[in-house]
Amino acid sequence: MSTDEWKIREEAPGDAGQVFEVEAAAFETPAEAQLVDALRQQVKPTLSLVAEAGDEIIGHVFFSPLAIEGDVAPSVGGLAPIAVRPDLQGRGVGGALVRAGLERAPRLGWKAVFLLGDPAYYSRFGFELAAPRGFHYVSEQFDAGFQVILLEEAALDGCSGFVRYPAAFDAL
Ligand SMILES: CC(C)(COP(=O)(O)OP(=O)(O)OC[C@H]1O[C@@H](n2cnc3c(N)ncnc32)[C@H](O)[C@@H]1OP(=O)(O)O)[C@@H](O)C(=O)NCCC(=O)NCCS
Numbered sequence: 001m002s003t004d005e006w007k008i009r010e011e012a013p014g015d016a017g018q019v020f021e022v023e024a025a026a027f028e029t030p031a032e033a034q035l036v037d038a039l040r041q042q043v044k045p046t047l048s049l050v051a052e053a054g055d056e057i058i059g060h061v062f063f064s065p066l067a068i069e070g071d072v073a074p075s076v077g078g079l080a081p082i083a084v085r086p087d088l089q090g091r092g093v094g095g096a097l098v099r100a101g102l103e104r105a106p107r108l109g110w111k112a113v114f115l116l117g118d119p120a121y122y123s124r125f126g127f128e129l130a131a132p133r134g135f136h137y138v139s140e141q142f143d144a145g146f147q148v149i150l151l152e153e154a155a156l157d158g159c160s161g162f163v164r165y166p167a168a169f170d171a172l
Helices: 016-026 031-042 093-108 119-125 167-171
Strands: 007-010 047-053 056-068 076-084 112-116 135-137 146-150 161-164
Touching: 007 093, 016 031, 016 047, 016 056, 016 076, 031 056, 031 076, 031 167, 047 093, 056 093, 076 093, 093 112, 093 119, 112 135, 119 146, 135 146
Parallel strands: 076 112, 135 161
Antiparallel strands: 007 047, 047 056, 056 076, 056 161, 112 146
């Protein structure tokens, strides 16, 4: 397989098996792969993108709707999980998946996207820590990795609080 040429596209019917394999290979357990299967069934709208080399899926990213607790808040999305086949990491595939997702996210009505991850990686796409803006994941204990990117200027002005993920994330 030539891995020099790959493209990003939306997940199509029939991709779920290969997506499961990529997610399961990239993480230590199949929990993230199972999460994607559950989210596909349980939440809407979602955004699922794959990176494809030839007819093989080599990377995947999933976005779900999140809810900001408390205030009247705009629609926002969450990026999770993201995975690139271990032997093909470090070639820009993950970055291309993140950027393609952020480009499409406004079409789902989302004004911002949150994620839990390493700021050393995600800051390059424009993500910043969410806690200084008053947003938290489950508890303040996660503040160092909980990040947000605004897709519209001032999108989150006047709102703050805990950000709730779909119930399927409880299984992680
Ligand atoms: C995270 C992941 C999707 C990135 O995909 P990728 O195709 O390797 O990413 P890219 O090629 O676009 O970027 C590679 C860069 O990201 C860095 N990077 C990757 N994961 C990182 C992490 N967790 N923390 C900090 N930097 C990270 C690499 O060191 C590399 O840095 P460089 O550009 O300075 O050399 C991939 O490494 C992966 O599947 N990891 C296992 C699953 C995982 O941890 N998912 C994220 C959970 S939040």
